[in-house]
Amino acid sequence: MKTLIYTEWLKMRKYNAFWWIMGITALAYPGINFIFYSIYDQIIKSPGRAGEIAKLALGNPFSFPEAWHTVAYFSSWFVFMPAVVVIMFVSNEYSFKTHRQNIIDGWSRDQFIGSKLIDVALITLIITLLYSVISLVTGILNEERLIKTTWDQAYYIGLFALQTFSQLSIAFLCGFLLRKAFIALGVFLFYFIVLEPVLVAILRVKGNDMGRYLPIEISDRLIPVPAFLAELDKDGYRKSLAAIPQFVLLTLILTTVIWGLCFWLNRKRDLK
Numbered sequence: 001m002k003t004l005i006y007t008e009w010l011k012m013r014k015y016n017a018f019w020w021i022m023g024i025t026a027l028a029y030p031g032i033n034f035i036f037y038s039i040y041d042q043i044i045k046s047p048g049r050a051g052e053i054a055k056l057a058l059g060n061p062f063s064f065p066e067a068w069h070t071v072a073y074f075s076s077w078f079v080f081m082p083a084v085v086v087i088m089f090v091s092n093e094y095s096f097k098t099h100r101q102n103i104i105d106g107w108s109r110d111q112f113i114g115s116k117l118i119d120v121a122l123i124t125l126i127i128t129l130l131y132s133v134i135s136l137v138t139g140i141l142n143e144e145r146l147i148k149t150t151w152d153q154a155y156y157i158g159l160f161a162l163q164t165f166s167q168l169s170i171a172f173l174c175g176f177l178l179r180k181a182f183i184a185l186g187v188f189l190f191y192f193i194v195l196e197p198v199l200v201a202i203l204r205v206k207g208n209d210m211g212r213y214l215p216i217e218i219s220d221r222l223i224p225v226p227a228f229l230a231e232l233d234k235d236g237y238r239k240s241l242a243a244i245p246q247f248v249l250l251t252l253i254l255t256t257v258i259w260g261l262c263f264w265l266n267r268k269r270d271l272k
Contacts, residue, residue, distance in 0.1 A: 022126065029075045029134055032075065059228060061227065067136075068135050068154055079163070083167065086120055160223065169258045170258065221244070
């Protein structure tokens with residue numbers, strides 16, 4: 001296991017695209033949260049009683065403990081960025097035939113997929129650490145100190161990590177099945193950004209909530225819309241919070257199926 005981790009880390013470290021995309025992600029996560037904080041700040045500082053009423057109604061979603069939830073929600077919009085790295089990692093293995101060389105060097109087929117599982121886990125860990133730091137800094141800047149309830153919603157760290165790992169696993173599956181980086185990226189991004197959101201919206205308009213069982217939406221339900229954005233539908237917000245354990249289970253099942261399928265298919269594939 002240590003050898004696999006070390007080998008994959010060496011690959012990551014030498015991969016320029018990895019550092020570029022992680023750097024862009026490191027800017028995008030605080031950037032999107034700063035944009036929404038600026039909008040919130042302008043609203044509560046509106047002249048007259050409008051600002052006071054807005055502050056009373058919205059509270060401060062960027063202070064503790066709500067900061068964990070708010071930052072997780074906005075940051076989750078950019079999971080597609082590290083997904084690009086995952087797809088490029090696996091597709092490059094096939095483009096440069098390094099998967100064959102690994103087998104020739106003595107790796108088993110399961111070890112090859114296991115090494116990719118480690119890649120996804122490492123990227124998930126990096127992204128989760130980034131989110132955690134941004135949440136902590138955001139909360140401290142809005143509180144100026146740690147308070148008794150600081151960690152009350154810190155469980156969103158685990159939910160964010162599970163969501164990220166699940167969606168990166170879907171990206172890996174695309175790269176693994178299609179093998180060509182350009183095609184796999186196109187398919188994943190189209191599905192992630194366009195197809196599934198449109199399907200979910202159409203089903204919702206028709207009064208059908210079956211869209212919640214689509215692959216990306218399952219893990220998206222782990223982090224519902226924050227309370228300050230759900231003021232017009234408080235009952236729906238409470239229901240979405242109550243449904244989180246159900247979607248934790250569904251996300252775990254989906255992710256297990258994805259990796260089980262990858263291990264099984266890899267045993268059957270020719271080494272082309």
